[in-house]
Amino acid sequence: MAGVFNPNMAATDAPPVMEARRWIADKSFPADRPLINVSQAAPVAPPPAGLRQALAETILTNDAAHLYGPVLGLPDLRAQVATQWRAAYGGQISPAQVAITGGCNMAFAAAMATLTAQGDEVLLPTPWYFNHKMWADMNGVSAVALPCGDDMLPDLDAARARITARTRAIVLVTPNNPTGAEYPAGLIAAFYDLARTNGIALVLDETYRDFHSASGAPHGLFTRPDWDDTLIQLYSFSKAYRLTGHRVGALVAARARLAQVEKYLDTVAICAGQSGQHAALWGMRNLGPWLAGERDEILSRRAAIAQGMARLKPLGWDLLGAGAYFAYVRHPFAIDAADLAPALVDMAGVLLLPGTMFRPKGDPAGRQELRIAFANIDQAGITTLIERLENLPGQLAPRAGHR
Structure with missing residues (x-):
């Protein structure tokens, strides 16, 4: 064996x-x-001293932090994400459209598990983030290379030509890993429209959104009244609050999709680490400056x-x-x-x-x-x-x- x-x-x-x-x-x-x-x-x-102190107090005084929590995450953290996302992006985002995961890689895996089966295809711009490609390979999903131009931006016409009956999603990472490229809001919107027209998902990984060079919302997708028909957004608290070892990420999507995500998370991790979730919540509430x-x-x-x-x-x-x-x-x-x-x-x-x-x-x-x-x-x-x-x-x- x-x-x-x-x-x-x-x-x-x-x-x-x-x-x-x-x-x-x-x-x-x-x-x-x-x-x-x-x-x-x-x-x-x-993490900064204040966050570490809050984390220590959580471990010492919050008995619930040592137990299983809700599969889709702490309600207060889900609500905080929804509140801050509404302020940052505009549009309507409810706590019921937010799931907390064991890092952003798990958010990606959970989203893709709800979208794809063996033999399906997803479009990944090249250069691609290797963990995205690895997930596709180990699950029998074809990663279709989507070329980028000299500016490291994905080619919309090339994406259109690569969509087939087996395509389930287009995956974009912005600011990008590995290239650092920041995708313009108009290009992101065009990819959203392309995905919507073809009945597939746009998976938008914004792990590094807190370090975008432009002020204001990096795109306007959440202002669309039916954004969750097409958009799945991924996020990581690791880079923002130096919580890489605590593995806390987020997935923002339709309630119906999160019902399927819940099955995946319950099977893989049951819930993201409770102490890390409390740390992320404290960071969101206290570490803006x-x-x-x-x-x-x-x-x-x-x-x-x-x-x-x-x-x-x-x-x-x-x-x-x-x-x-x-x-x-x-x-x-x-x-x-x-x-x-x-x-x-x-x-x-x-x-x-x-x-x-x-x-x-x-x-x-x-x-x-x-x-x-x-x-x-x-x-x-x-x-x-x-x-x-x-x-x-x-x-x-x-x-x-x-x-």
Whole structure:
């Protein structure tokens, strides 16, 4: 029995971040040249002191936090999400249209479990978020690659041409992981209309919405009176309040869909962790000004990355996209990114991910691309990162057309 596996699961790629961690597992780095780890998009600091104190008090004094809670989440947290979403987006959103999940990846899995069966198709813009592709593979769902242009925005006409009788959803991530691209409101609306016309879902992952460079609502979909016929929105508290270890996400959709989501969540996790939900609720109620400061800091790091990449451009580097936690770049070397990324650990003391992890196998574009999770390092760290890339060893041959 030890060798019997679900063939879909066996054919699914291993988790890329875990693979990257193995590149540094047996290595040490000198104190004067420490590793710069820009491989994973996760806050590296704990939550602010006030939230940690509230979390401690919850654990010490709230007996219910140690028990199973409602499958779809704490009523107060669902209500808080609905209230803040109405203020942020406009339109009508009720607590009954909000579910709380064990992180945003679980929100995605739950949504897709209600939409798709084996043999169905979903459209994923490429470069794609690898966990979305992994979920499709392990469930026998075809991930149909939807190309993006040079601006890293998905092509609407290409999406229209790829919709078939088996298509169940279009998945968009904005601000995007891995490219950082922020999708314009008009483009999001056009994809909503395309999905609605074809009777499929638009799954909109807004994990990084708190770090969008534009003020105001990033789209107007919730103002449509029947938005929940088409739209499924995903969100994560992890990035906003540094709660990655507590696994709290949200799914906003029609009540009828959440009735199906409840079946999935009850089977997989029963409920999201109670203490994490209380922490997210406290954060939403108390950390608005603090979160605004976090956004300002991320935007300053984005500016620093853009300035640094401008320094690298004469060397053949190109900045393809930047926003929220990510910069997506094209390197100037003949070496495949899948080989360059692990080599950079020794060459430069830098851990990042190759574009091959975000594209279909054989897609030549991925061989020249790298993802940098720049939100993990401060502006001084970004300066050091750029210097290390600027001074890579001379044995790296340039790709054709570069010197």
